[in-house]
Amino acid sequence: MKLHIKNMVCNRCKMVVKAELEKLDFKPLSVQLGEVTLLENINAEDKEKISNRLKPMGFDLLEDKKTQIAEQVKTLIINLVHYSLEPLKVNLSAYLSDQLNAEYNYISTIFSEIENQTIEKYFIAQKIEKAKEMLSYGELTLSQIAYQLNYSSVAHLSAQFKKVSGTTPSVYKMASRDQRKTLDEI
Template sequence: MKYYIKNMVCERCNMVVKSELEKLRLQPLSVDLGEIELQEELSPIQKKQLDSKLQSLGFSLIDDKRSRLIEQIKGIIIELVHHNNSELKVNLSDYLTTRLPFDYNYISNLFSEVEGRTIENYFISQKIERVKELLVYDELTLSEIAFRLNYSSVAHLSGQFKKITGLTPSHFKNIRTEKRKPLDRL
């Protein structure tokens, strides 16, 4: 049985949730970004216990279908930007429709309605956060970062970065006072 969890956005989140499931004697078949799969369906009492524990850790179970779909979309985008750089070369709408059993117009409209911003805006926010991370690591040039994140040029990356953060990438790299944001706060 699959369950969806809000704010589960990184590998560390996966480890924390898996640990809590095991403490509750629930053996997960899988634990992925925003999603857990258990062998059996939870009883109402187990579900309440799990949700209570998850909420104390900043997560929560998602019951309605629309919220589950939004969390799936976010999880796919986070995975794409932060873990699957090579797949960034495909069109986002095509990528999402290959991963989800819905028409892009439907998921795009639903996302905008529920989140108050577009999927593309969320995607850009994730990419800029990844750029910040790579700038702080100081291992790649701006050109290499632009290439890795599939920007058409350094100028395009710089323009988007400045629009979102108010700083140029080089200024950000020099002052590093603009702290990175947690992925679930984007």
């Protein structure tokens, strides 16, 4: 049986959800971002037990089909931006349609209805957050970051960065450096 879980955004989330399900004596066959496959079918009482266990940790069981689709879109985008080592070979709409086995217009309409923003804006926001993370590390040039995030140019990344965050990548990099303390200053 598949359970759809909101707010699973990282590998640590997967470990926590798996551990909590095992504490309740459920046997997860697989735990992915936003989705758990259990060995056994569960009833409404079991779902409530799981929900009550996960809710204090910030996770929610999703029952509504539209909400599940919106969460699946978010999970796919998070995986693409934050965890995939390969750039997307097709456009985002084709990728999402293929992964969710549904027409993009349907997926897009549901996502916009549930999340109050377009898929494209969400995708760009995720890419900018990843760029911020990479800038904070200071290991890559802006050119390398633009390439890794599949931007056509540094100018394109910089323009989107400024539009989303309100500042340029270089100003952000300087500000984030100023906000961090060295170990001897703590």
